[in-house]
Amino acid sequence: MTVGIVDYDAGNLTSVENALRHLGYQWIVSGDPKALQGTDRLIFPGDGHAATSMENLRARGLDRFLTDYVAGGRPVLGICVGSQIVLESSQEGAAQCLGLIPGTCLKLPGGPGLKVPHMGWNSVHFEAAHPLTAGIPQDSSFYFVHSYYTVPAPSVTVLGTTEHGLRFVVGFVKENLATWQFHPEKSGEVGLRLVDNFLKWRP
Amino acid sequence: MLQKRVIVCLDVKEGRTTKGIQFENNVDLGDPVEMAEQYYRQGVDELVFYDITASAEKRGILIDVVRRVAERIFIPFCVGGGLATADDIRAVILAGAEKVSLNSQAVKNPDLIRQGARMYGSQSIVLGMDALRDAAMPSGYRVVIHGGRTKTDLDALEWARKAYELGAGEVVLNSIDADGTKTGYELPLTRLIGEALPIPVVASGGAGTPEHLRAVLQEGKADAALVASMVHYGTYDVRTIKDYLAAHGVAVRR
Numbered sequence: 001m002t003v004g005i006v007d008y009d010a011g012n013l014t015s016v017e018n019a020l021r022h023l024g025y026q027w028i029v030s031g032d033p034k035a036l037q038g039t040d041r042l043i044f045p046g047d048g049h050a051a052t053s054m055e056n057l058r059a060r061g062l063d064r065f066l067t068d069y070v071a072g073g074r075p076v077l078g079i080c081v082g083s084q085i086v087l088e089s090s091q092e093g094a095a096q097c098l099g100l101i102p103g104t105c106l107k108l109p110g111g112p113g114l115k116v117p118h119m120g121w122n123s124v125h126f127e128a129a130h131p132l133t134a135g136i137p138q139d140s141s142f143y144f145v146h147s148y149y150t151v152p153a154p155s156v157t158v159l160g161t162t163e164h165g166l167r168f169v170v171g172f173v174k175e176n177l178a179t180w181q182f183h184p185e186k187s188g189e190v191g192l193r194l195v196d197n198f199l200k201w202r203p
Numbered sequence: 204m205l206q207k208r209v210i211v212c213l214d215v216k217e218g219r220t221t222k223g224i225q226f227e228n229n230v231d232l233g234d235p236v237e238m239a240e241q242y243y244r245q246g247v248d249e250l251v252f253y254d255i256t257a258s259a260e261k262r263g264i265l266i267d268v269v270r271r272v273a274e275r276i277f278i279p280f281c282v283g284g285g286l287a288t289a290d291d292i293r294a295v296i297l298a299g300a301e302k303v304s305l306n307s308q309a310v311k312n313p314d315l316i317r318q319g320a321r322m323y324g325s326q327s328i329v330l331g332m333d334a335l336r337d338a339a340m341p342s343g344y345r346v347v348i349h350g351g352r353t354k355t356d357l358d359a360l361e362w363a364r365k366a367y368e369l370g371a372g373e374v375v376l377n378s379i380d381a382d383g384t385k386t387g388y389e390l391p392l393t394r395l396i397g398e399a400l401p402i403p404v405v406a407s408g409g410a411g412t413p414e415h416l417r418a419v420l421q422e423g424k425a426d427a428a429l430v431a432s433m434v435h436y437g438t439y440d441v442r443t444i445k446d447y448l449a450a451h452g453v454a455v456r457r
Contacts, residue, residue, distance in 0.1 A: 012323070014299040018274050048324060115401055119326055119372070120426070121206045121248055121456040141206060141456040143279060145326045164205055186279050186301065188243070 003027040003199065004039030006066070008056040010081060011047025019185040023196050033065035041074050041199065042066075046081030050105065050148065051093025053081050063098060070100050076177045077198045083171070083179030084150055092148050101174045103152035114165045117147045124160040124170055124182070132159060132171075132178055132197050140190040142182035144170075150181060176203040206454045207420045208248040208427035209444055210405060211434055213238060215284075216255045218264040222432055229255075232435050236271045242434070243276040245441035248456055250276070251304065251375070251429065254284030255350075262291075266298050273299025283331050289318045296323055304375060306331035307348035310355055310362075313369055320370025325402075329373045330366040334359040334392055336380050344392055351379040363396050373403045375429065381409025385432070388415055390423040397424035405429055413439065413447035420453050 003020060005013055007029050020027045030036050044066065046053050057063045070076050078086050085097040090105035097105075110116040121141040126133045149168040152158070159171035159178070170181040178198065184191035213220045213235050220238055221229040232238070239250055252272070254265045262285070269282055282295045283304025292303050292315075309315050309330060319328040335354070337345035344359035363374050376396055378389035388406045397404040403426035406419040416428040433439050445455045 012296055012299075014273060014297065015277070015301070018299060019277060021274065022277070047326075110401075115205075115403060115426075117326060117372070118205065119403060120208055122204065123206070123456075186277060188246075188278055192277055 001026065001040045001199075002038070004036040004042045005029045006036065006042060006044045006062065006082075007031040008046075008053065008060055008062055010053045010056060011045065013045060015183070015185045016043060016045055016079075019192060019195050023192060023199065025199055031060050031062065033061055036065065036069075039074075042069060042076045043079065043198075044076055044082040044086075045079045046085065047145070048081060049093060050081060050085055050090035050097065051095040053085055054095050054097060057085075057098075066098060067100065070177050073176050073203075075198065075201055075203055078177070078179035079185070080146060080181060080183060083181050084148060086177060086179060087150060087152065090148060100177055101152055101156055101172065103150060103156060105148045105150050107148055108146075108168075109165055111165050117145055118164045119145045121187075122162045122164065122182075124162050126160050127158045130157075130159055130173065131201055132173065132194065134197055136190050136193055136197075142170075142180075142184065142187040142191060144182045146181060150179070204454055206248075206456050207425075207448070208405075209416065209441055209448070209455065210249045210251055210427050210429045211242045211247050211441065212251040212253060212407070212429050212431045214253050214255050214431070215265060215268060217261050218268055220435070221255065222435055235268050236275065238435075239272045239280070240275050242441055243278060246445060246456065247278070247441045249278060249427070250280040252280065252282045252284075252300075253304070254282070256285070266294055269295055269298040269300055281329055283329070287312070287315070289315070289322065292319045292322065296327065302327050302329050302373070304329040304331040305371075306333070309366065310346065310348050310357065313365065316366055316369040316371050320372070325370050325372035328371050329375055329405075330363065330371040331375045331377065332359060332363065332366075333377045333379050334389075336389075342395060344395070347379055351382075359392070360395060360399060363400060367400050367402055371402065373405065374400065375405040375407050377407040378409060382407075383432075384409055385411025387411065388419040388423060388425070388428065390419055393419055393423040393425040397426070403427065413444045416444060417448055417451050417453055420448065
């Protein structure tokens, strides 16, 4: 099995590669739809700005590629900004996003004693039993860095939530497309288990 | 809710971990990669590698350490010490570090903060500040550089605010007064900066017991506490520190 890591100038991919090496998988890193076409599943990471990320995707023809890849049924995992821009839109830069899953993305309100970006370790409550979270203790902590949060439509299956001023969705799944807002590749052993669960997942 | 972080700092000289009191009398403590892995197993939330290698020619050794650490531990870590250019920042980030800490070099060239934040985002740019009590300064603290040996004209609070405006996403406050004393962190310093800035503040210098971490994370308003000799000599391990914090009402990752 070969895993494709989607490269579109949206942050550092070294830690995702290191996680895959540690878990014993083969992977390629590419921003070229032709190269990614031959993979068995995709990891779609991302750090940074939603609108800029969408521009970078479109410039490489990756927006259409991702839409077709997801429609073809192979598993795809969005991480961080990757989890935001699979939705229809984001408040960040008023971005029109991929629209692979209904929903939007809003700015975290912050407040007294609540710093934004939401950066650091926070506990995640798993909202439903799912193969992607198998073997991971309820309310385990994961590493977050973000200023916007995902609001998938009520029809979407929520995997997990966390709390930072308000309770919000940090992971959701629709058929063969799943996402995490936090960085599983930087969240210790439970994070590696999440990555491994995705790579073994048969949606 | 967001948890308070326990961070272990390793001073690295020519590829080996070292520890000196107030930056002097350094002694060899071991291989930083093996030590990092050990702290990772104990549940540390983050690591800082601070390069105190004197010569620029030996910088390559640090990049190799960073690369090997990134292959073996799966939590964020920060690298600092002598990073002077955008290329230095890029090399460390591409080797697998999540963050860079800019200290003396940012005092000399504040634009380095802006360049780093533009390249990798504010979450990757940490201001490292050495501060010394000084009643002549408006905030009561003066910024010092070169491990405390050189005084600057900068006020600690003003410099932290400027660094935030330039794009720093976090501040590590190292108290030169408290460093190496094991009598506790400089609480007024962390509280001062932590309440003034909307970015996380990491307390550094002075830790001797888990109670010192509790005090700075609660009364001192710090978001994270950095330890070094407390754990390097085996007096405590990260797990016992976090157990103590949890038992005293501090939210930590277990």
